[in-house]
Amino acid sequence: MRQETKCIQAGYExxxxxxxxxxxxxxxxxxxxxxxxxxxxxxxxxxxxxxTRLANPTNxxxxxxxxxxxxxxxxxLTSSGQAASFFSVFNLAGAGDHVVASTxxxxxTYNLFNVTMRKMGIDFTFVEPDCSDEELxxxxxxNTKLVxxxxxxxxxxxxxxxxxFANAAHAHxxxxxxxxxxxxxxxxRPFEWGADIVMHSxxxxxxxxxxxxxGVIVDSGKFDWMAHADKFPGLTTPDESYHGLTYAxxxxxxxxxxxxxxAQLMRDLGSIPSxxxxxxxxxxxxxxxxxxxxxxxxxxxxxxxxEKHPKVSWVNYPGLPGNKYYERAKKYMPNGTCGVISFGVxxxxxAAEEFMGKLKVAMIATHVADAHSxxxxxxxxxxxQLSDEELIAAGVSPxxxxxxxxxxxxxxxxxxxxxxxx
Ligand SMILES: *Cc1c(COP(=O)(O)O)cnc(C)c1O
Numbered sequence: 001m002r003q004e005t006k007c008i009q010a011g012y013e014x015x016x017x018x019x020x021x022x023x024x025x026x027x028x029x030x031x032x033x034x035x036x037x038x039x040x041x042x043x044x045x046x047x048x049x050x051x052t053r054l055a056n057p058t059n060x061x062x063x064x065x066x067x068x069x070x071x072x073x074x075x076x077l078t079s080s081g082q083a084a085s086f087f088s089v090f091n092l093a094g095a096g097d098h099v100v101a102s103t104x105x106x107x108x109t110y111n112l113f114n115v116t117m118r119k120m121g122i123d124f125t126f127v128e129p130d131c132s133d134e135e136l137x138x139x140x141x142x143n144t145k146l147v148x149x150x151x152x153x154x155x156x157x158x159x160x161x162x163x164x165f166a167n168a169a170h171a172h173x174x175x176x177x178x179x180x181x182x183x184x185x186x187x188x189r190p191f192e193w194g195a196d197i198v199m200h201s202x203x204x205x206x207x208x209x210x211x212x213x214x215g216v217i218v219d220s221g222k223f224d225w226m227a228h229a230d231k232f233p234g235l236t237t238p239d240e241s242y243h244g245l246t247y248a249x250x251x252x253x254x255x256x257x258x259x260x261x262x263a264q265l266m267r268d269l270g271s272i273p274s275x276x277x278x279x280x281x282x283x284x285x286x287x288x289x290x291x292x293x294x295x296x297x298x299x300x301x302x303x304x305x306x307e308k309h310p311k312v313s314w315v316n317y318p319g320l321p322g323n324k325y326y327e328r329a330k331k332y333m334p335n336g337t338c339g340v341i342s343f344g345v346x347x348x349x350x351a352a353e354e355f356m357g358k359l360k361v362a363m364i365a366t367h368v369a370d371a372h373s374x375x376x377x378x379x380x381x382x383x384x385q386l387s388d389e390e391l392i393a394a395g396v397s398p399x400x401x402x403x404x405x406x407x408x409x410x411x412x413x414x415x416x417x418x419x420x421x422x
Contacts, residue, residue: 003069003186004289011065011282022061024279028052043243044250044263054266058275062282066206066216069185069285070198073221074258076266077214077278081181081201083271084215085109086117088177088199091217091261092232093145095121100139100146100169102160103393104129104153105179106201107383110390113148126393129153129160136165140172145231147174151190151332152182154368155342155378155402157316159325162332166194173228181205182338182369186292193332196223197257204369205338208284208291212277217261221254235260291371291407296336298413299405303341305414311421313399315343339406340368344399345421352377352401358420361412362403373406373413 001009012022030049032038040046049055059077067075078084085108093099101113103126113124125139129149147169149160162178169176175196180188184205190198200206202214225248229236235256238244242263247256266272273281296319303317318329318337329337345351356364362373366381376382379398383391391398405413 001068006065006068007186007289008286010068011063012061022058022279022282024275025057026275027056044245044259052275053270053272054262056272056275056278059273059278062278062285063216065282065285066185066200066202067218069288070180070218071185071189071191071220072198072218073254075216075218076258076261077202077216077273077281079215079271079273080213081106081199081203081215082108082112083269084199084201084217085112085179087261087265087269087271088197088217089113089117089122089146089148090120091257091265092175092234093122094234096143097145098123098125098141098143099148100125100127100136100144102127102129102149102153102165104156104158104160105148105150106154106181107378107386107396109148109150109179111385128393129158136168140168144172145174147176148179149176150179150181151188152318152329152338152340154182155340155376155382155400156396157318157325157337157340157342159318159328159332159337161328162188162190162193162195166196169196170194173231175223182340183333184288184292184338186289187296187333187336187338191220191222196220202281202284203367205292205295206284206288207281208288208370209280210367210370210372211284212273212280214273214277214281217258219254219257221252223257224253225256234264239264292336292338294407295339295369295405298407298410299339299341300336301410302403302405302413302417305417306341306343309418309421311346313344313346315341317341338369339404341403341405342400343403344397344401348399349377349379352399353380355420356401359416360419361408361416362406368402368404370404371407373408373416374404376402376404378402 063075166176177197178190178195198218225235235248247260251259306315318325365374
């Protein structure tokens with residue numbers, strides 16, 4: 001199946017007489033005939049359902065669809081993108097461990113890493129996504145467990161050189177985790193460029209309709225944990241909290257990472273999405289390919305309009321030929337990047353806020369990457385915890401307007417921007 005077909009068909013195959021749409025199994029628990037049947041499930045000897053915190057059929061259908069879209073072997077849905085970021089890292093790194101992360105990542109991820117996870121005893125070194133080879137090399141330590149980057153950084157729109165960072169990570173025997181939220185697997189599949197694990201905030205394009213908050217982690221099934229057994233004892237030695245299972249041995253490269261995340265992290269932290277939310281996420285996924293095409297076409301037209309307007313001081317969109325990341329975007333995302341544009345209006349911070357107040361089609365919302373056009377001033381909202389230095393490091397200038405181009409008629413969007421600028 002190609003991506004468009006997977007959006008519709010992957011993950012769930014109804015049998016004779018079964019519902020065409022995935023069933024919503026809105027049930028916390030599942031009934032068994034004997035305790036022995038249940039015991040096999042608890043021991044992970046048989047697969048099946050017993051409690052929705054650990055697994056639910058509706059959720060599994062949707063996870064399987066996303067795994068297929070990314071070209072991975074297994075996936076785990078979480079209650080939010082933040083939970084997915086946390087799980088993806090904490091599944092490999094604990095107190096005393098170290099992580100190399102790109103500076104160009106979502107503000108919430110940066111806080112999670114730099115503040116909350118530091119409190120848990122995990123050390124982070126942040127590197128510029130375009131740093132020199134020497135700087136990248138110097139970021140690694142003997143206790144480094146993974147590298148983390150974002151395909152298209154929200155909101156700096158810096159395109160990450162996945163292949164380069166994957167090679168560096170692998171040279172140090174650790175995996176590369178990519179936040180692929182903005183590109184979606186329609187426009188970029190990081191596994192094809194060497195990434196080992198992908199996570200998403202499904203709240204954005206995947207849901208696509210402002211309906212549900214959610215996240216997902218996907219494993220490529222390619223990273224050989226046993227070949228670096230000393231670095232990843234959590235995967236390569238028996239888990240006494242789970243009947244002495246050794247994930248990398250018992251579930252292989254293909255299943256170890258997601259099984260551990262489910263059996264340990266979901267069991268203990270419980271950040272599950274509801275089956276109803278997963279059903280709604282699936283509705284969004286069905287039209288993902290179609291929507292991404294429209295988002296990219298609309299954003300391209302809006303970016304070209306902005307670039308020519310005298311009241312716009314700068315435009316950042318990787319689809320513009322003059323953009324710093326144009327060539328890299330063409331390599332990783334030949335069919336388009338995303339619907340998000342950032343730009344500054346002449347007059348700086350105050351003019352930016354006034355312009356936003358005059359918009360009628362695009363709404364001011366702390367959201368991005370969905371069907372509705374919306375607009376945000378990161379310096380006074382999503383990134384307000386960051387100092388000016390950290391803002392600049394994340395590629396966010398104080399006058400930056402983040403414009404998330406929706407799938408409305410593009411003429412309505414452009415006319416709206418035009419009248420607001422005037
Ligand atoms: C929104 C976002 C997140 C966080 O996801 P939530 O679903 O809001 O928890 C993580 N990464 C990126 C790139 C995002 O845009």
